[in-house]
Amino acid sequence: MKPFTRVAGVAVPFLEDDVNTDQIAPVGGGVRFGEDYAQTFFRHRRRLADGTENPDFIFNQPDYKSPVIVVTGKNFGCGSSRESAVWALQAIGVSCIVARSFADIYRENCLQNGVLPIVLSDEAAERMESATIAAGGKQDFTVDLEERTIRGPDGLTLTFDISPSDRTRLLEGLDDIGLTMKSLDDIRAFERKALSARPWAQRADINVVRD
């Protein structure tokens, strides 16, 4: 995974609550194997009923065509666990999402892909939202994970919290599986213990352990 230290660029004020992953990366109406996630990105909302581009949809507006930061409301990414809802944002260049809150699975999917999910307190979120609207896509914001700050036009400086473990993982771009594999001895010990404590959970006649 690519390490995340610092990004700078356009922030888009997508101020809606409960944006679900069916909107971000729709499958309704059929799936495509090996799809292009930039095409998937808000596939329905980006277009009007006649198939032409919807000029009111904020991601279609010229100043917001290549955002790096998305500023949004509560419970972002709720619904389906599909990871394509993170890949779709990455495909258009987004690497940081600033929200009032995230759905649990979506936040996890962000961390797995090197996308920084920032949760701000209500007060800080209000400042971020107004600064983003005021910037109108014409002035850049900088997010620095090392210092845990967001800087923007007119001297805006906000600090954010993130758990030390999530921060380290993003900063170092750690491979999650590699990290867990360091605990392989614990896993093996657990398996032996579990097999005698709750053998019914692992039916013996279909049981082959492979390391």
Next chain:
Amino acid sequence: MGRSLFDKIWDAHFVGTRLDGRDLLFIDRHILHELHAPHAFKKLKAAGRKVRRPDLTFAALDHTPSSAPGRDENTNPEGKPFIEAVRAGSRENGVRVFDLGDPEHGISHVVAPELGMVLPGATHAVPDSHACTVGGLGALAFGCGTTELEHVMATQVIALNRPRRMRIRLDGRLGPHASAKDVALKILAQIGVSGGRGHVIEFAGQVAKDLSVEGRLTLCNLTIEMGSRSGLVAPDDKTFDWIHGRSWAPQGAMWDRALQDWRSLPSDDDATFETDIAVNCDGLAPQITWGTDPSQVIDIGGRVPDLPDAPVNQRNAIERAMAYMGVTPGQPLDGLPVDRVFIGSCANARLPDLQEAANLVRGRRVAQGVHALVSPGSGRVKREAEALGLDRIFKDAGFVWGESACSMCAGANGDAGQAGERILSTTNRNFENRQGKGVRTHLVGPALAAAAAITGAISDVRKLTGGQA
């Protein structure tokens, strides 16, 4: 200090703390599916890794196959590459596929409990948010993304921060024709789509006790809509009877040992919960969603709410939902014409759901112009329903009796409605465009779905039957 059901399962599966401070939790059995697994198989292979416990790993083909009667893998050509990729990845890794035509084929969340694959006190994972369904048996399940799936495949553990505990006490006795789905929708109306965030919910109280096991599976199915990590109902004798004799359930002396363990699972009397709430379900009426998120819910006899005095962006969202759904503030839904009815999905396509609908449909006809489809949740449900003659009841009435799959739930199998159509659906998500671009989805239980198919309109099923459930 007393421990909750959640704590007991968590502690029994705790492997250790990873270097970054996350807890590693052992996954007893997990099921992957064709929509997300191909990517995970590919990445696993690229990293030179294998599925670590193929004996605990299974593959479902549920999202993309057509549910048209007599379908095969070619009926929905878009789904075929997904199916083939899962077959190939599974073969290379020694993973059993519940393939089309396999007696155990079906939606993973329906198959896992009915097979006895997932048991009380067990952990489960699926790269699908409705993994939580199996909480109805008292198992702790986690829906995950594709990269987390790859992690479970490679390690057989999931890395998590310990969620908080929430208990929802469901009081009272349900009114006529109200079922588990209505209870779930009622909870959603009360706590909203993010009310459970960061928590594992335990459903308790009289209603949880009274629900059938299938009803508990339905209730837990919708916990992800509440924003929670997972949901649980404490296992009891009803659960144990339900599991006893299922194909993979323990037998003989092993059954007795398992039973002894399972009886110790329910939360201790002095267990604590970070959040504890009650929902009054006494006399609960059948529920229906009016909007585009599953918490926008009213009683079937109720009216679409007035626009709230709310900040402008919240108000905009509600206005947008109303415009999308073609409803207006204060309007009753009863009487609104419907174009389609879908009875299916991991929320509501187990045998009792189909029986409930069939009881209403028996001897009646689907209204002219309404397209009505039943897709049983699994091959087993389908066989059992056919043995009871339910297929005849539905077909005689003019329903399509489809094959088992996710079908119209997510529209990933190409089966979708037309723009502007109004659908009464026993699924769990009424999001914009979920069942096809511009499709208006109202979430309901099987009773309201059946009533709408017969009358051609959203109808209070209690009037149809004189309130006799």
